[in-house]
Amino acid sequence: MKVKLLPLASLVFSAMLSTHLKAQEYQPMPIQSGFNADVIANGVGPSASSTNNDVDGVSYAFISKDFQLTAASTPLTYGLPINGIINSAVGSTSGLSYQMASYSANNSLRLQNTNDNGTLLFSTPIPVVSLYMMATGGSGDCTVDVDVNFTDNTSQTFTGLAITDWYYGSNYAIQGIGRINIANDNLESGYGTDPRLYQIPLAIDAANQSKNVKSVTITKTGSGGIPNIFAFAADAYSACGSPTNITYTSTMNSATLSWTAPSIAPSSGYQYYYSTSPTAPSATTTPTGSVPAGTTSATINSLTTGETYYFWVRSNCGGSQGFWKMKEFATGQVISTYTLGDINTEYNFSPDTSTSTNCAGSVTVNVPVGYKVKSTGVSYNMTTASNGWMSEQRTLLVCSTNGTAEPAITSGVGQNGGTYSYNRTGLTLANDLTGTVNFDLRAWRTYGGSDCSTDYNKVDNGTFTVTVTLQPLVLATNEVNTKEKERIAYPNPFVDTLHIEKAENVKKAVVTDLSGVVIKTVENPSSDLFLGGVKSGMYILTVTMKDGSVKSMKTIKR
Numbered sequence: 001m002k003v004k005l006l007p008l009a010s011l012v013f014s015a016m017l018s019t020h021l022k023a024q025e026y027q028p029m030p031i032q033s034g035f036n037a038d039v040i041a042n043g044v045g046p047s048a049s050s051t052n053n054d055v056d057g058v059s060y061a062f063i064s065k066d067f068q069l070t071a072a073s074t075p076l077t078y079g080l081p082i083n084g085i086i087n088s089a090v091g092s093t094s095g096l097s098y099q100m101a102s103y104s105a106n107n108s109l110r111l112q113n114t115n116d117n118g119t120l121l122f123s124t125p126i127p128v129v130s131l132y133m134m135a136t137g138g139s140g141d142c143t144v145d146v147d148v149n150f151t152d153n154t155s156q157t158f159t160g161l162a163i164t165d166w167y168y169g170s171n172y173a174i175q176g177i178g179r180i181n182i183a184n185d186n187l188e189s190g191y192g193t194d195p196r197l198y199q200i201p202l203a204i205d206a207a208n209q210s211k212n213v214k215s216v217t218i219t220k221t222g223s224g225g226i227p228n229i230f231a232f233a234a235d236a237y238s239a240c241g242s243p244t245n246i247t248y249t250s251t252m253n254s255a256t257l258s259w260t261a262p263s264i265a266p267s268s269g270y271q272y273y274y275s276t277s278p279t280a281p282s283a284t285t286t287p288t289g290s291v292p293a294g295t296t297s298a299t300i301n302s303l304t305t306g307e308t309y310y311f312w313v314r315s316n317c318g319g320s321q322g323f324w325k326m327k328e329f330a331t332g333q334v335i336s337t338y339t340l341g342d343i344n345t346e347y348n349f350s351p352d353t354s355t356s357t358n359c360a361g362s363v364t365v366n367v368p369v370g371y372k373v374k375s376t377g378v379s380y381n382m383t384t385a386s387n388g389w390m391s392e393q394r395t396l397l398v399c400s401t402n403g404t405a406e407p408a409i410t411s412g413v414g415q416n417g418g419t420y421s422y423n424r425t426g427l428t429l430a431n432d433l434t435g436t437v438n439f440d441l442r443a444w445r446t447y448g449g450s451d452c453s454t455d456y457n458k459v460d461n462g463t464f465t466v467t468v469t470l471q472p473l474v475l476a477t478n479e480v481n482t483k484e485k486e487r488i489a490y491p492n493p494f495v496d497t498l499h500i501e502k503a504e505n506v507k508k509a510v511v512t513d514l515s516g517v518v519i520k521t522v523e524n525p526s527s528d529l530f531l532g533g534v535k536s537g538m539y540i541l542t543v544t545m546k547d548g549s550v551k552s553m554k555t556i557k558r
Contacts, residue, residue, distance in 0.1 A: 034120035035106035042103035056138030098231035117219035125212035140225030240322035266315035306471035343459035359452035388456035390414035493556035
């Protein structure tokens with residue numbers, strides 16, 4: 001929460017008004033409609049099959065981390081986050097995040113020509129102090145005018161806003177997301193620093209801050225590159241303070257979420273909501289549950305082992321509610337942290353995925369009986385010394401149990417000293433292993449001295465943590481056998497094709513994996529849904545009927 005500093009003479013008066021001051025909050029602004037281009041390749045298949053346009057006018061598009069040319073392709077180590085959540089890297093707005101639109105639909109407002117414009121309609125109008133636009137320029141810098149439209153039909157106009165070319169610019173919300181040429185499927189990693197999406201602030205006039213913002217109209221002005229606008233966030237106010245510092249502990253099929261109360265605890269406790277989808281609840285969403293005043297935790301039972309969930313909690317102040325605050329969590333996780341001291345780096349100017357070291361840090365994860373590894377995550381901090389740079393850091397996680405390494409070396413960013421934090425999830429290097437599983441973190445530096453030392457770069461003690469997410473060795477029979485009267489599609493399990501029951505009544509069919517990632521979307525499907533390029537495993541088929549009803553079933557691809 002930001003606090004305005006007042007002159008001494010105003011302190012007494014401000015104390016009298018303290019109960020009326022509103023707490024400042026950063027909130028994503030989900031967009032209901034207005035995007036006109038899909039410029040993000042995702043899922044399995046040629047990039048042109050999951051996009052309908054490029055970012056820059058010369059065939060380059062963005063990619064999601066789940067993109068693969070074929071089901072056998074090596075998973076990417078770069079790309080946009082699969083869940084579409086961008087935590088802004090801008091230091092002055094710590095805690096600000098954006099929610100991208102679906103990668104399987106239009107996800108950019110792309111304005112190619114001078115005077116092209118479009119309107120993005122927000123799902124939930126709210127009053128704001130500042131808006132933050134996440135955008136980039138394809139094939140050069142560009143400028144736009146932005147009209148912020150309020151629900152009372154007034155507007156505030158911002159003219160000549162600069163959007164930097166997608167390479168090398170500053171004030172970026174995210175960098176190093178790579179790109180692909182949709183004409184020939186050539187991938188480019190961007191060397192860990194490019195392309196970039198930038199954060200552009202729009203300060204709302206004091207006279208307009210009590211108004212609900214309903215939409216923004218954006219117009220390209222002048223020549224230059226192609227503006228691509230992807231998301232908005234807001235600096236919003238609420239009289240009902242929000243909980244902070246959400247943490248969790250989980251078992252194989254349950255989780256307990258805990259949080260810190262705001263400075264003025266809400267009189268009616270807290271409401272919470274959880275889902276396997278990262279789509280945020282709105283102010284009018286019916287909560288999953290609630291806890292009374294004075295309670296700052298909630299336990300959720302009957303969860304699926306190895307599933308990724310999204311949990312939101314908000315304060316309930318009786319006559320009003322605060323903003324939803326989100327925490328991602330997973331069930332069935334085992335965590336191991338290295339605590340034997342700082343991990344040395346070894347001097348090597350150009351290590352690759354087959355390079356060993358004399359000073360790796362090692363941790364062991366014990367997988368409980370009846371379970372296997374579904375995915376692996378790793379996090380750690382590296383700190384420089386003696387004129388070492390963060391960009392000279394190189395690391396690789398290796399599962400020494402099966403000899404499998406990550407598909408690529410990870411590099412630090414920054415031609416300066418300091419501490420760089422690393423966090424990678426969804427790694428497949430230990431998948432399906434059981435029992436005792438060992439991991440090595442190999443760390444190198446490309447400058448300074450020889451052999452192993454902590455003199456120029458080191459992995460900080462207590463920060464190297466491996467988190468494995470588990471799943472049962474054998475899926476329960478009731479997970480795959482749907483009662484005949486509830487059957488949506490058959491056979492189950494299937495090989496390549498699902499046959500949809502009464503397809504003539506189905507408006508849309510969506511296939512997602514258990515983490516909520518959309519694998520395939522088909523409008524007005526025929527009776528046969530072909531999924532030949534999808535990996536073996538369990539999926540969820542959701543159909544939206546033409547009468548508006550929604551049905552789901554779990555199914556297994558052999």
